[in-house]
Amino acid sequence: MDLFGQYVINGLMLGTIYALVAVGFTLFFGVLDVIKFSHGDVLMVGAFTGFTAAAGAAALGLSHPALQLAATVVFALAGTALLGAVIAKWLILPLKNAPRLNILLATLMLGTALRESVRLFYPDGSNPKAFPALLPTSAWQFGQFTLRVDSTILVVTGILVIVGLHLLINRTRLGLAIRAVAQDEETARTMGINYTLIVLVTFALGSGIAAVAGVMDGLYYNEINFGMGLLLGLIGFSAAIIGGLGNLYGAILGGFLFAALQMIGAVALPFASAYKDVFAFAVVIALMAWKPTGLIPERASDRV
Amino acid sequence: MDAQTPAIEISGLHTAYDKADVLIDVSLVAKPGEITCLLGSNGAGKTTLIRSILGLTPPHAGSIKIFGEEIAGEQTHKVIARGVACIPEGRKMFPKLTVVENLRLGAYQEPSEAEIRHRLAEVYETFPRLAERRNQLAGTMSGGEQAMVSIGRGLMGKPRVLIIDEPSLGLSPLYVKENFRIIEGIRDKGLTVFLVEQNVHQTLAIADAGYVLSGGRLVAGGTAAELKSNAEFHAAYFG
Numbered sequence A: 001m002d003l004f005g006q007y008v009i010n011g012l013m014l015g016t017i018y019a020l021v022a023v024g025f026t027l028f029f030g031v032l033d034v035i036k037f038s039h040g041d042v043l044m045v046g047a048f049t050g051f052t053a054a055a056g057a058a059a060l061g062l063s064h065p066a067l068q069l070a071a072t073v074v075f076a077l078a079g080t081a082l083l084g085a086v087i088a089k090w091l092i093l094p095l096k097n098a099p100r101l102n103i104l105l106a107t108l109m110l111g112t113a114l115r116e117s118v119r120l121f122y123p124d125g126s127n128p129k130a131f132p133a134l135l136p137t138s139a140w141q142f143g144q145f146t147l148r149v150d151s152t153i154l155v156v157t158g159i160l161v162i163v164g165l166h167l168l169i170n171r172t173r174l175g176l177a178i179r180a181v182a183q184d185e186e187t188a189r190t191m192g193i194n195y196t197l198i199v200l201v202t203f204a205l206g207s208g209i210a211a212v213a214g215v216m217d218g219l220y221y222n223e224i225n226f227g228m229g230l231l232l233g234l235i236g237f238s239a240a241i242i243g244g245l246g247n248l249y250g251a252i253l254g255g256f257l258f259a260a261l262q263m264i265g266a267v268a269l270p271f272a273s274a275y276k277d278v279f280a281f282a283v284v285i286a287l288m289a290w291k292p293t294g295l296i297p298e299r300a301s302d303r304v
Numbered sequence B: 001m002d003a004q005t006p007a008i009e010i011s012g013l014h015t016a017y018d019k020a021d022v023l024i025d026v027s028l029v030a031k032p033g034e035i036t037c038l039l040g041s042n043g044a045g046k047t048t049l050i051r052s053i054l055g056l057t058p059p060h061a062g063s064i065k066i067f068g069e070e071i072a073g074e075q076t077h078k079v080i081a082r083g084v085a086c087i088p089e090g091r092k093m094f095p096k097l098t099v100v101e102n103l104r105l106g107a108y109q110e111p112s113e114a115e116i117r118h119r120l121a122e123v124y125e126t127f128p129r130l131a132e133r134r135n136q137l138a139g140t141m142s143g144g145e146q147a148m149v150s151i152g153r154g155l156m157g158k159p160r161v162l163i164i165d166e167p168s169l170g171l172s173p174l175y176v177k178e179n180f181r182i183i184e185g186i187r188d189k190g191l192t193v194f195l196v197e198q199n200v201h202q203t204l205a206i207a208d209a210g211y212v213l214s215g216g217r218l219v220a221g222g223t224a225a226e227l228k229s230n231a232e233f234h235a236a237y238f239g
């Protein structure tokens, strides 16, 4: 029972991270019909920015973990939001009328450039970094079952971010503009919406959310490395696809589904847990063959 | 700005898609508080003229002034900020947004929630059907109801100049009549209306002035009364 509980918490944790990555893919596809392959590497840059900010805060004498955490989150969010907007403005918008494959390729190359830059130029960038434990390390004990405070904070935070995004998209003027642009760019312009601004804000938003996922990942595993965005980006993309690309709730569902598959692969199946990703991706491929338009097809639901 | 400043003043306008010239040396004026219509057959370039005004297809030469201020080539949201609104050809609903969300987008640049609510109430008064259906997805509305949403959305911006592109397209005669009545009402509230139509007789019945576009060039223009009796116009339009 104890072990099962840990797997559930672990699955929720991973599902939240994946969902946060997947909603980025969905937002970008929503407003611009593009797949931004550098998304995972932007997440990695966010994690490194947060890591650097925590070290910087410590060097400045801010020894309280809460202050270091605040610095981590603020800089990671701001840095990636800016990076996302810059990528949208200088790489993606100029390629807007180019074939979709060119954008895919360009962002794939950008992702590699980001990854290699961190590896080569970050001090000792080719080695993993020990992410500081900024959250309380205590735990609650419920009989057999131990619930770590840090995991709980991370899962709750991630879910709050998702709920916040839902409210932003559905209840605010900005969200209405994002949905309008996603449905019909030209008519959205005719309504007086500043199209370019909305695209940049959307990319900043999606990238900032990815940074949250990156920092969560660092805090959970106490480690980050220059290649962490590769697998997370691929998983987030898969989650967005199985949810029905362009659908926010599908992406969230896809994220949790992928984490559940990994947990099943690790626990319930007769082979070693190292195969959990192989198992999860195999199921994703099967799902894609079975439902090519995703579990929640776009037609039946709102785009973005 | 004095009373004589035209609401829209276009001169020497040339617009092209890629290399194909669509508008050639178009010059026209729409006086404030009037309905000015633009008539012309399919493919004449009427929608292109509207797209040029809105900055969706910027002209490559010529001038467009809204109440005396040059806007040619300006970004669309800046044109809208000058008090222009458009009811586009084919309604252009946001099909997966609700009726009220569509209407609110019409007032996107209005910061005051109280003012937006006030305008919503006005639109609901004009179109009680929209009040009943406010939470329905616009894409599931009937064609006639979508026309109401589109007109209501155009009015939500409280524009000084309202541009309407073929409002009667695809509507039953009863709706067409109702539409023209509403457009007349909009003018009577003091708005300037620039109305693109193919429905010559009903349009000239409510318009104050008009122009005829043919093959991208203006071939006739004048008051509605002049156009009605203009032989050249009849030749251009029907011939």
Ligand SMILES: Nc1ncnc2c1ncn2[C@@H]1O[C@H](COP(=O)(O)OP(=O)(O)OP(=O)(O)O)[C@@H](O)[C@H]1O
Pocket (backbone or CB within 6 Å): B017, B020, B022, B040, B041, B042, B043, B044, B045, B046, B047, B048, B049, B089, B198
């Ligand atoms: N996006 C475009 N790219 C290339 N050519 C275009 C484009 N839009 C319109 N055209 C061409 O420009 C010309 C004028 O089109 P426009 O839509 O302005 O006509 P219109 O007068 O509005 O016609 P209708 O009454 O059928 O709406 C047509 O020959 C059309 O084929």
Ligand SMILES: [Mg+2]
Pocket (backbone or CB within 6 Å): B046, B047, B048, B089, B165, B166
């Ligand atoms: Mg047209």
